[in-house]
Amino acid sequence: AQSVTQPDIHITVSEGASLELRCNYSYGATPYLFWYVQSPGQGLQLLLKYFSGDTLVQGIKGFEAEFKRSQSSFNLRKPSVHWSDAAEYFCAVEWGVTGGGNKLTFGTGTQLKVEL
Amino acid sequence: DAGITQSPRHKVTETGTPVTLRCHQTENHRYMYWYRQDPGHGLRLIHYSYGVKDTDKGEVSDGYSVSRSKTEDFLLTLESATSSQTSVYFCAISREGSEQYFGPGTRLTVT
Numbered sequence: 353a354q355s356v357t358q359p360d361i362h363i364t365v366s367e368g369a370s371l372e373l374r375c376n377y378s379y380g381a382t383p384y385l386f387w388y389v390q391s392p393g394q395g396l397q398l399l400l401k402y403f404s405g406d407t408l409v410q411g412i413k414g415f416e417a418e419f420k421r422s423q424s425s426f427n428l429r430k431p432s433v434h435w436s437d438a439a440e441y442f443c444a445v446e447w448g449v450t451g452g453g454n455k456l457t458f459g460t461g462t463q464l465k466v467e468l
Numbered sequence: 469d470a471g472i473t474q475s476p477r478h479k480v481t482e483t484g485t486p487v488t489l490r491c492h493q494t495e496n497h498r499y500m501y502w503y504r505q506d507p508g509h510g511l512r513l514i515h516y517s518y519g520v521k522d523t524d525k526g527e528v529s530d531g532y533s534v535s536r537s538k539t540e541d542f543l544l545t546l547e548s549a550t551s552s553q554t555s556v557y558f559c560a561i562s563r564e565g566s567e568q569y570f571g572p573g574t575r576l577t578v579t
Contacts, residue, residue, distance in 0.1 A: 456511075
């Protein structure tokens with residue numbers, strides 16, 4: 353069965369510092385992978401996605417993620433964090449379902465705190 | 469932003485009462501999903517729909533039912549609410565082969 357692990361529940365970084373959020377997945381086929389961000393009291397916003405091709409994908413707000421098949425990982429990075437990046441981040445893997453569509457399995461999330 | 473609305477946005481109800489949450493989209497997307505979000509669990513899929521009147525169960529479907537009589541509306545019903553169903557519920561939509569877009573959520577408290 354597919355699963356997603358985000359080993360860090362909470363991460364605190366200083367504003368301007370670099371950031372890496374870890375995500376490991378378990379899935380038998382070629383995965384489609386996503387990172388979403390959730391600000392307090394809000395819905396989820398898509399940061400970036402990996403479907404195929406270049407293993408380094410660029411997203412919105414200056415985020416990027418690298419797919420490493422050998423490590424079953426899809427870590428999210430940002431070179432310089434801004435205070436507005438404080439939020440909860442979710443990694444997700446997609447797999448096919450009856451009738452088509454894309455069913456997502458989410459990790460448990462990483463809460464990012466940014467110190468000024 | 470994807471045209472997804474959820475109603476109500478907040479609801480408090482008593483144990484044993486029926487509750488219906490509505491998801492409405494203006495994007496004409498084929499696929500719609502209901503998730504619940506709980507601390508320490510991330511988001512978990514309750515039910516999804518792949519077309520009008522076509523629905524199937526997700527990983528946490530017990531105690532929930534859904535209906536989709538129109539492309540734009542996907543209803544989630546708790547037949548007899550329990551305290552374990554206190555949660556934040558999110559609707560999502562997608563096109564074929566594309567990512568999911570999420571609504572703003574409904575916070576449900578069952579007392």
